[in-house]
Amino acid sequence: MSESVRLLLADDEHLIRGALAALLALEDDLTVVAEAASGPEALAMALAHRPDVAVLDLQMPGADGVSVATSLRRELPSCQTMIVTSHGRPGHLKRALEAGVRGFVPKTVSAQQLAEIIRTVHAGNRYVDPELAADAISAGDSPLTVREAEVLELAADGAPVAEIAERAALSPGTVRNYLSSAVSKLGAENRHTAVRLARERGWV
Amino acid sequence: MSESVRLLLADDEHLIRGALAALLALEDDLTVVAEAASGPEALAMALAHRPDVAVLDLQMPGADGVSVATSLRRELPSCQTMIVTSHGRPGHLKRALEAGVRGFVPKTVSAQQLAEIIRTVHAGNRYVDPELAADAISAGDSPLTVREAEVLELAADGAPVAEIAERAALSPGTVRNYLSSAVSKLGAENRHTAVRLARERGWV
DNA sequence: GTCGGTGGATGACATCTGTCATACGGGGTG
DNA sequence: CACCCCGTATGACAGATGTCATCCACCGAC
Numbered sequence: 001m002s003e004s005v006r007l008l009l010a011d012d013e014h015l016i017r018g019a020l021a022a023l024l025a026l027e028d029d030l031t032v033v034a035e036a037a038s039g040p041e042a043l044a045m046a047l048a049h050r051p052d053v054a055v056l057d058l059q060m061p062g063a064d065g066v067s068v069a070t071s072l073r074r075e076l077p078s079c080q081t082m083i084v085t086s087h088g089r090p091g092h093l094k095r096a097l098e099a100g101v102r103g104f105v106p107k108t109v110s111a112q113q114l115a116e117i118i119r120t121v122h123a124g125n126r127y128v129d130p131e132l133a134a135d136a137i138s139a140g141d142s143p144l145t146v147r148e149a150e151v152l153e154l155a156a157d158g159a160p161v162a163e164i165a166e167r168a169a170l171s172p173g174t175v176r177n178y179l180s181s182a183v184s185k186l187g188a189e190n191r192h193t194a195v196r197l198a199r200e201r202g203w204v
Numbered sequence: 205m206s207e208s209v210r211l212l213l214a215d216d217e218h219l220i221r222g223a224l225a226a227l228l229a230l231e232d233d234l235t236v237v238a239e240a241a242s243g244p245e246a247l248a249m250a251l252a253h254r255p256d257v258a259v260l261d262l263q264m265p266g267a268d269g270v271s272v273a274t275s276l277r278r279e280l281p282s283c284q285t286m287i288v289t290s291h292g293r294p295g296h297l298k299r300a301l302e303a304g305v306r307g308f309v310p311k312t313v314s315a316q317q318l319a320e321i322i323r324t325v326h327a328g329n330r331y332v333d334p335e336l337a338a339d340a341i342s343a344g345d346s347p348l349t350v351r352e353a354e355v356l357e358l359a360a361d362g363a364p365v366a367e368i369a370e371r372a373a374l375s376p377g378t379v380r381n382y383l384s385s386a387v388s389k390l391g392a393e394n395r396h397t398a399v400r401l402a403r404e405r406g407w408v
Numbered sequence: 409g410t411c412g413g414t415g416g417a418t419g420a421c422a423t424c425t426g427t428c429a430t431a432c433g434g435g436g437t438g
Numbered sequence: 439c440a441c442c443c444c445g446t447a448t449g450a451c452a453g454a455t456g457t458c459a460t461c462c463a464c465c466g467a468c
Contacts (some may be wrong), residue, residue, distance in 0.1 A: 013290060013311035015318060019223025037312075059291070086217060086290060087263075107217035108241075114219060147415075158396030161455070174416055180456055190424090190456080192362025192396055351445065365425070378446055384426055394426080394454090 004031040005122045008049065010042035010068065011057035011084070016107075020055075023111040030115060039063025043071050051079055053122050055114075058085035058092060066092065066099050073100040080121050084114070093128065093136045094202055103127045136202070144203060148182040151175055153204045156195045208235045209326045212253065214246035214272065215261035215288070220311075224259075227315040234319060243267025247275050255283055257326050259318075262289035262296055270296065270303050277304040284325050288318070296406065297332065297340045307331045340406065348407055352386040355379055357408045360399045 007024065009032055011017040021032045034049040036042035039062035046054055046068075054072060056065035063071075069081040082103030083096050096104050103121040105114065106129055117127045144152065154164045161179075165172040179191045188194035198204045211228065213236055215221040225236045238253040240246035243266035250258055250272075258276060260269035267275075273285040286307030287300050300308050307325040309318065310333055321331045348356065358368045365383075369376040383395045392398035402408040 014314050015288070015311040016220050016223065018315050019220065019227050022227055023223050084219070107219045110218050111222055145414090158394055158400060160393065171417055173418060176454095176456065177416085177458095180458090183456080188362075189364060190362055196362060349444070374445095375447055377448060380424095380426065381428095381446085384428090387426080 004029055005053060005118065006031055006033045006049070006051045007118065008032075008034045008036065008042065008046050008051040008054040008079075010036040010039075010045075010054065010060060010065070012037045012060045013057075016057075020111070020114075024115060024118075027115045030118060037061075039065075039068050042068050043075075046072055046076055046079060050076065053118055054079055054081045055118065056081060056083050058083055066095050066101070069096065069101045070099040080124075082117070082121050082127075092202065093132055097128075104132060105129045106132060143185045144182055144198070148178045148185070149198070149204055151178040152182050152191070152195055152198055155179060155191050156199075156204070158192070208233055209257060209322065210235055210237045210253070210255045211322065212236075212238045212240065212246065212250050212255040212258040212283075214240040214243075214249075214258065214264060214269070216241045216264045217261075220261075224315070224318075228319060228322075231319045234322060241265075243269075243272050246272045247279075250276055250280055250283060254280065257322055258283055258285045259322065260285060260287050262287050270299050270305070273300065273305045274303040284328070286321070286325050286331075297336050298406065301332075308336060309333045310336060347389045348386055348402070352382045352389070353402070353408055355382040356386050356395070356399055356402055359383060359395050360403075360408070362396070 007030055009017050009021055011020070014037065017035055017037070021035060024030045024032055033051050034045040036045045037060070039060045041062070042054070042056060042060070043063070054068070056068050058065040065083045065085075069083065072079050072081055080102050081100065082105070083092075083101050084105055084107055085092065086107050093104050103117050103126065105117055105127070109117070109129070120127045151164060151168055151170070154167050161172050161175050165175045168175065179194075183191055183194045186194045186197045188197055195204070211234055213221050213225055215224070218241065221239055221241070225239060228234050228236055237255050238249040240249045241264075243264045245266070246258070246260060246264070247267070258272070260272050262269040269287045269289075273287065276283055276285055284306050285304065286309070287296075287305050288309055288311055289296065290311050297308050307321050307330065309321055309331070313321070313333070324331045355368060355372055355374070358371050365376050365379050369379045372379065383398075386402075387395055387398045390398045390401045392401055399408070
């Protein structure tokens with residue numbers, strides 16, 4: 001049937017990918033034409049099989065779903081992309097939408113729902129899980145300046161101020177100022193909880 | 205058929221749980237008798253349906269797979285438990301085995317393999333994914349004492365010493381001692397990198 | 409040109425952390 | 439019993455961190 005939507009499934013969890021392929025194959029207007037277990041593989045398979053829709057897991061070895069979507073947008077514009085994620089955080093959603101992703105759903109949806117969303121995306125529309133969207137909206141825009149976010153990111157792995165200063169080419173004092181203001185903007189107790197909060201809200 | 209293995213599936217990701225149920229149902233010696241989307245629900249369903257084998261996701265809301273396994277061991281000893289995990293870290297494996305879990309596999313296995321492993325577990329044998337086992341062995345035993353690990357865990361979310369002390373019912377000075385010794389044992393620069401290292405090695 | 413805003417820096421100060429020595433009670437082991 | 443390790447605690451001290459006020463240079467707007 002030439003009407004069938006050609007799908008690429010990319011997920012590093014074989015169990016899920018296989019199960020998903022089996023369930024989606026039950027829908028007679030959906031055809032899984034390729035599967036991949038990593039970011040680079042997904043890209044290669046997409047270019048080889050030219051699917052209509054790419055269903056990408058967010059967390060994959062090599063390159064995450066959003067990077068793959070970005071590449072696909074450039075190299076195979078005819079292919080719509082959508083992200084499926086285990087435990088989604090709003091930051092990824094924002095990144096994904098900026099990358100041109102048309103669908104963003106958690107893995108808590110059922111196969112029926114997923115099939116329906118695939119059709120929606122294939123029709124050129126967008127679909128974002130309402131709950132994730134609400135989270136993203138309630139998280140709002142980052143109150144951090146570019147520098148504050150940069151410094152906060154460098155602080156993420158527990159590096160001391162001196163190291164952050166070196167890596168950011170700033171004076172240690174300045175780094176402490178930025179961290180201090182970031183911490184107070186986020187209402188955190190110290191930079192480490194600040195990093196955590198910013199991560200949760202997708203601001204770094 | 206009375207020979208069929210009665211299964212409980214617990215996973216908060218509807219997509220995966222449903223798909224898994226569908227695939228496992230294809231094996232005619234396996235029957236899914238209950239599904240759950242959270243830790244407490246898994247426990248309740250297990251007690252209600254008395255499955256032979258419980259297939260538990262590691263990450264679930266409410267109570268993780270290992271806690272559920274621990275409770276099951278006590279409240280429904282006839283039920284064998286196994287853990288399926290997305291991105292397994294060795295620490296969980298050790299915890300799981302101590303909780304009496306008989307099978308521990310990553311979601312990268314195929315449905316066929318999983319079915320086979322379920323049979324293995326049901327037969328009273330154990331199965332641990334070779335790669336996860338290798339990781340666990342190479343990570344070795346934790347050099348941390350129980351208290352050090354406890355305190356380190358409380359330090360994980362960036363809480364200040366005072367808060368850790370309160371939550372651990374210890375004096376702040378003692379907390380600092382433990383953190384200090386944990387940091388030096390792990391060769392870290394500060395408690396935060398120590399937390400990260402311990403996490404990577406599965407020691408917390 | 410003056411004004412204000414922003415990025416960057418400095419210095420001072422209080423507090424928090426990390427480290428160390430020391431102390432004491434309890435549980436094993438020789 | 440003596441010894442050692444562990445858990446717990448205290449005190450002391452150096453260094454790191456968080457906070458604040460202040461300052462300078464640059465840039466764009468008025």
